[in-house]
Amino acid sequence: MRLDPNSKLAQRLNPVLFLFPALSIYIVFALYPTVSVIEYSFTDWDGISPKRNYIGLENYRKMFSDKIFWEAFRNTFVWSGVILVINVGLGLVIAAMLARVWKARLLIQTCIVLPVVISPMAVATIWRWMYQPKGVINQVLDGVGLDALTRPWLGDPSVVLYALAFAHSWSTIGLSVIIFLAGLQAVDEDLYEASKVDGATPLQQFRYVTMTALRPVTAVVFILTLTQSFKVFDIVWTTTQGGPIRFSEILSTYMYKRGALENDYGYGSAIGVALLVIVSFATIIYLQIQNRKDQ
Amino acid sequence: MRNFYGAATALGVLCSMPAMALAQSEVVVWVAGEPGQTTIYDELAEAFNASQSDAVNTIVKNSSDLFNPALVPALSAGEGPDLFTFGTGPGQPAALIAGGMVADLTDAYRQHGWADTIPEGIIVQTSSDGKLWAFGNEVETTGMFYNQAIFDEVGVTVPTTWAEMEATVAALQAAGYDTPIGLAGADKWPVSHWQSMMFGRYAGPDGIENVLFGDGAWTDAPFVAASAKLQEMGQAGWFGPTPVAIGYGELMDSFWAGDVPMTFTGPWVIGGGIEAAGDRIGDYSVFAVPPFEEGQKIHPTNSIGIGWYIRKGSEVEEQAIAFLNSIFIETTGRVALLNAGTIPVGPLEEALAQAEMSQLAQDIWKTADDHAANGSVPAFLDTITPGSLTTVSYDGLQGLLLNVMTPEAFTADMQDAWAEAKEAGKIMRPGGIADE
Numbered sequence: 237m238r239l240d241p242n243s244k245l246a247q248r249l250n251p252v253l254f255l256f257p258a259l260s261i262y263i264v265f266a267l268y269p270t271v272s273v274i275e276y277s278f279t280d281w282d283g284i285s286p287k288r289n290y291i292g293l294e295n296y297r298k299m300f301s302d303k304i305f306w307e308a309f310r311n312t313f314v315w316s317g318v319i320l321v322i323n324v325g326l327g328l329v330i331a332a333m334l335a336r337v338w339k340a341r342l343l344i345q346t347c348i349v350l351p352v353v354i355s356p357m358a359v360a361t362i363w364r365w366m367y368q369p370k371g372v373i374n375q376v377l378d379g380v381g382l383d384a385l386t387r388p389w390l391g392d393p394s395v396v397l398y399a400l401a402f403a404h405s406w407s408t409i410g411l412s413v414i415i416f417l418a419g420l421q422a423v424d425e426d427l428y429e430a431s432k433v434d435g436a437t438p439l440q441q442f443r444y445v446t447m448t449a450l451r452p453v454t455a456v457v458f459i460l461t462l463t464q465s466f467k468v469f470d471i472v473w474t475t476t477q478g479g480p481i482r483f484s485e486i487l488s489t490y491m492y493k494r495g496a497l498e499n500d501y502g503y504g505s506a507i508g509v510a511l512l513v514i515v516s517f518a519t520i521i522y523l524q525i526q527n528r529k530d531q
Numbered sequence: 532m533r534n535f536y537g538a539a540t541a542l543g544v545l546c547s548m549p550a551m552a553l554a555q556s557e558v559v560v561w562v563a564g565e566p567g568q569t570t571i572y573d574e575l576a577e578a579f580n581a582s583q584s585d586a587v588n589t590i591v592k593n594s595s596d597l598f599n600p601a602l603v604p605a606l607s608a609g610e611g612p613d614l615f616t617f618g619t620g621p622g623q624p625a626a627l628i629a630g631g632m633v634a635d636l637t638d639a640y641r642q643h644g645w646a647d648t649i650p651e652g653i654i655v656q657t658s659s660d661g662k663l664w665a666f667g668n669e670v671e672t673t674g675m676f677y678n679q680a681i682f683d684e685v686g687v688t689v690p691t692t693w694a695e696m697e698a699t700v701a702a703l704q705a706a707g708y709d710t711p712i713g714l715a716g717a718d719k720w721p722v723s724h725w726q727s728m729m730f731g732r733y734a735g736p737d738g739i740e741n742v743l744f745g746d747g748a749w750t751d752a753p754f755v756a757a758s759a760k761l762q763e764m765g766q767a768g769w770f771g772p773t774p775v776a777i778g779y780g781e782l783m784d785s786f787w788a789g790d791v792p793m794t795f796t797g798p799w800v801i802g803g804g805i806e807a808a809g810d811r812i813g814d815y816s817v818f819a820v821p822p823f824e825e826g827q828k829i830h831p832t833n834s835i836g837i838g839w840y841i842r843k844g845s846e847v848e849e850q851a852i853a854f855l856n857s858i859f860i861e862t863t864g865r866v867a868l869l870n871a872g873t874i875p876v877g878p879l880e881e882a883l884a885q886a887e888m889s890q891l892a893q894d895i896w897k898t899a900d901d902h903a904a905n906g907s908v909p910a911f912l913d914t915i916t917p918g919s920l921t922t923v924s925y926d927g928l929q930g931l932l933l934n935v936m937t938p939e940a941f942t943a944d945m946q947d948a949w950a951e952a953k954e955a956g957k958i959m960r961p962g963g964i965a966d967e
Contacts, residue, residue: 282626282630283603283607283626284603284606284607284626284627284629284630284632285626285629285630286630286631364778368776368777368781369772369773369776369777388772388773388775388776389776390717390776391716391717391773391774391775391776391777392776393933393935476717477718477719479717479719479775479925479926479929480716480717480775480776480929480933481926481927481929481930481933481935481936482926492600493922496599496600496603497599497600497918497922498917498918498919498922499603499626499918500919
């Protein structure tokens, strides 16, 4: 039996057929694990035993009264805030400046983007060395007479989180810059000319032309940066494992400790679900704000 | 014609080689350890592979913090290693056993006469419900490693009293060594070696056992006093100006380079140290930290390093047992371990007669032997207490060193985690093997 390509059934089946490979991969590798994590969060599973006892919302009840969870929660927000400011704010400024640079632009662009392709473990190792008490950063500060600023970057509770967030931004800001640069290519040059005629300063041009034109691109970069920053694990784990004490403990490292190291996969999964909910909410709220502004 | 026979024989031999190779089964062995610190097992596997043709042992290594999270999913998926090292404390091994993922080694224990080698004290920690689950292979201790060349330069000798220890540290500080004792607090676990030793010194073997198996609490006076002493040492700059900013790798590099005079660690560093220090290795030795208080005894630290488990359902269980026998029961394996600074469990006379242990390895074991009559205490409390307590202890030890936590709050946090784990049945219970 041969299906008529013009039949209604064929018309309906066609998209399904094309979607099937990607959809099946998505279901197996994204949807199924996500649903499994949600399921595990209602159990006391140790990650090993074949037996999983369903304990209802017990893990969530425990989580809400767990002071370390809240410490990690607060740290995660500070962490993401710093990364958002650097990757979105500074990324936009760098892209806008790069768009006006013609000489050596490719070289500068390559330098900014290069860290993006370095493995996260390598990034962590590089920064772990640089942040050593006798590492290159403190030596440079000493060398230029700023020895008052030297400190054990990864051993000082007051700066460790910011130091690690900066290292993470160093390795990821290149992506933001590239996306912003691509967006800037699409901005009509006439708008800049017109604003110049109207007497706009370069700062006003940036505020009223560049930023306005890049609003949809900014939304993409914001969401990408936000989701990425919430998921970060490797750089923190490789450098401080959440220390000193818990001053760089973020939700992903705490989830790993409770789930994988303490074999409390049920509780670890509950933290994972909390992370999922937080990121989803933050994304929705941001998109809503953007939509309102556009309207 | 003669050529024909010769060629046919050669062809026959060549054809049979792949078949011989195919007949060999592979025993995949996972060993936890930092790079460069478990090379002895590669050498032992190589020697074992060369000595027989039934199986090929493939050693796979991974650092300890990534080992367990990789092992558990592998075992759950039925794709795990045939033979692997794992903790012997409560929690994870109990879950592996309950999950039916490890083989019962009781028959092998009886069949191969392991009782002659493995002491009762080790069996207690590696068995439950009357069955043996792991081969507790080696005994580890800890001691104060020091650089004699620096001591000579500064004009100090090995301290035997606490007053002398204080004078030594003061002299080193005055000589410009801002970190007299390297701690590696950034990695947390090295600090727990101090904690184990000091808790043992202040509470004694009975005090530790009273908490582990009795009604004692981590908030008891000796543990608070030990925590206070550690904090006091940290505040006095004994561990340098930034004790929690330096990791273990960086510390050991500095120690073997001659920049740090002392560090409290174990024999597993000796192999790497011999490579790193080269000809200067003779400058290094070990001493027992003097008693912290008047009337206190030196209790050597002793713990099982790790346990060796066989995956349940492994098709090469017999070969895996043969490999264990070759390294831990047969004299050649035990000699090789001793030469690498690892002390296998059981009687050592025969192996010691043939071993050529490094001076450093002899020194550390001598410090333990010298005080053995006082009774030993666990070297690694973190391996015999539940994971939740380990997390709290690691964080708290950093808190003590940074002076943002009091000894009372630290021990109270430990006790809370301990009580919770105890209530949930996640603490160690003495085992033992059932009679036949």
